[in-house]
Amino acid sequence: MVPYERYPHARAAGNILNLRPPPIKALQEMGVDTADLGAPCHTTFRNAAGHVRADVAIPAEVVAQYGGGFIGMLRPDLYERMLAAIPDGVLHTGKQVSAIDDHVDGVTLTFADGNVQETPLLIGADGIDSMVRRHLWGDTPKRPHNLHILGGFTFDTSADAEPNEVVLTHNRTVQGTHTSIRSKGVSGYQWWVLEAWPDDRPAPTDLHAHALPLASGFPGPLANLVSVTSPKNVQRWPIRDIKPLKAWSRGRITLAGDAAHATSPYAAHGAGMSICDGYFLGQLLAGVDLNSPTQVSRALTEYDRIRIPHTTSQVQQAYVLGKVFHHAPAPLRPLRDFVLDHTPLLQKQVGEKSPGEIVAQLDEMGSGILSRA
Ligand SMILES: Cc1cc2nc3c(=O)[nH]c(=O)nc-3n(C[C@H](O)[C@H](O)[C@H](O)COP(=O)(O)OP(=O)(O)OC[C@H]3O[C@@H](n4cnc5c(N)ncnc54)[C@H](O)[C@@H]3O)c2cc1C
The missing domain is CATH 3.30.9.30 (D-Amino Acid Oxidase; Chain A, domain 2)
Structure with a gap:
């Protein structure tokens, strides 16, 4: 697998960040020093x-x-640790993918510098403005919050x-x-x-x-x-996300990270889910013959099945929380706050259900990146 990055350096966009236990486990399994x-x-x-x-x-x-x-933590620290775990020469920087041609035997990538590369599998981890998502699923506009x-x-x-x-x-x-x-x-x-x-x-x-x-x-x-x-x-x-997609993968191409599930920071879990996408892809593709369209397609179908429900739930919950806390009409705010202060509603949703779903990922991840749960 060859990672391509359009900029001369892989760099953190921003300063502050929090990670939950599943991405920490995923990072550890990928050889990132999380101490x-x-x-x-x-x-x-x-x-x-x-x-x-x-x-x-x-x-x-x-x-x-x-x-x-x-x-x-701070984002640049995470990037530093992740980059340290990648062997020299693996990450190809200054390589902007500008066109994708999907054919039965593989995928042809054309880069902005004119180079062309053939790959049996394309994972679009190219962020909220993903061109890979556009290639697969057409225009999926950003949702302003x-x-x-x-x-x-x-x-x-x-x-x-x-x-x-x-x-x-x-x-x-x-x-x-x-x-x-x-x-x-x-x-x-x-x-x-x-x-x-x-x-x-x-x-x-x-x-x-x-x-x-x-x-x-x-x-x-x-x-x-x-x-x-x-x-x-x-x-x-400014906070924007993408309305959750029904499917991510088609043929030999799939999505990961914000390209698949851009999420409001209300979840504080977008990067965490992105890291876990990588973990599950590693697990599902271990031992797969990438030249076999059937095997690749089976692995990616399973990836969609495992990842879409969890990420959709997190994206939607974050979207709704933003609405409830910041866009409720003024006359309703005292009532909203009364309910939140005097009923277990918030405890059930953000105190139990959502962290329960996140912690359940640890079991779903199983014992290691190369062995299915
Ligand atoms: C204010 C804020 C706070 C947040 N807080 C948290 C938090 O506490 N915890 C958390 O887990 N998440 C948080 N998130 C979410 C998190 O930042 C994102 O989910 C995460 O950074 C997405 O990572 P990504 O790698 O999918 O996308 P990106 O970080 O956008 O990376 C995409 C990469 O693809 C490259 N690229 C794009 N197009 C091409 C191309 N054509 N060819 C080659 N390369 C290309 C880009 O240069 C970029 O390096 C927060 C987000 C915001 C805005």
């Missing part, structure tokens, strides 16, 4: 007064093995935030969150604020200045964390 890659955290959802609405339940044995349900997220990180510990906790708080219109991170052996914090923002409205000119008053609406150390963060460590993303 002290991030800060293991326990997660609660709270209201603006600090009342806990949901406590994310992760089984004790998973916590013991992975340290918790949410591991906070009319939300944006501003996030940053700091190693200044003077804000006195509780370590190893994800404190995910909603007021009537904004989500404000802070969590621990580890980077190169140093402890710190990441934070983000998320609010409704029309997709076509220009970004605020000063991200740090925009984030500060939003963070000030929350109890605890969030505003202090934003204050002590260097403006250069603050980034913004």
Whole structure:
């Protein structure tokens, strides 16, 4: 398998990131050094007064093995570790695929530099604007959520935030969150604020200045964390996803990562699912004769069967949470908050169902990347 990257270097798009236990397991199986890659955290959802609405339940044995349900880190660190696990010369950079010709015996790739390459299998892990997805399934426009997220990180510990906790708080219109991170052996914090923002409205000119008053609406150390963060460590993303596809694979071509299931950061699991796609592809393709169209097609059909339900559920839940917390009509917000404060609804959904589905992946992954579960 030859990975092609269009840019001269494989680079992290962004700063903050969290991974759950299944991608950590997948990374370990792929030979990535995950030791002290991030800060293991326990997660609660709270209201603006600090009342806990949901406590994310992760089984004790998973916590013991992975340290918790949410591991906070910086993206460049993850990239560095992943690139270190790839033998020299395997990753081909500066190679932008510009055309795909799918024929019975294989797939012909044409690159922007004019080179042509034949491959028996094409996995399009080419992001939310995937050309491979367009080749397979036509136009699947991005779905704007009319939300944006501003996030940053700091190693200044003077804000006195509780370590190893994800404190995910909603007021009537904004989500404000802070969590621990580890980077190169140093402890710190990441934070983000998320609010409704029309997709076509220009970004605020000063991200740090925009984030500060939003963070000030929350109890605890969030505003202090934003204050002590260097403006250069603050980034913004408009939130968009892709409406889940019914099928990913056709013939000798499939999709992985955001190309298959671009997800709102409300899931905090898009990269995790992408890493697990790679794990399952490795497992399903181990021992397959890539020259046999039947064997390739059987493996990819199984891949769709295993991956589409889980990723669809995560994409849709993240989409709905964004709607509920940021696009509910103003008169309904007190009622929404009453329900979330006084019923087990949020606990059941984000405290139990969703983490249950994620932890169940560990069993589905089985004992190793080369042996089917
Ligand atoms: C604000 C924010 C916070 C998030 N937080 C989390 C989180 O906490 N946890 C989590 O798990 N996920 C999170 N996500 C989601 C996560 O960032 C994405 O799901 C993940 O980065 C997708 O990885 P990918 O490799 O599929 O796509 P990408 O990272 O987009 O990579 C695609 C690659 O393909 C290359 N490429 C594209 N076209 C071509 C071509 N024609 N030829 C050759 N190469 C090509 C690109 O250059 C790029 O390197 C978050 C997302 C956002 C926006």
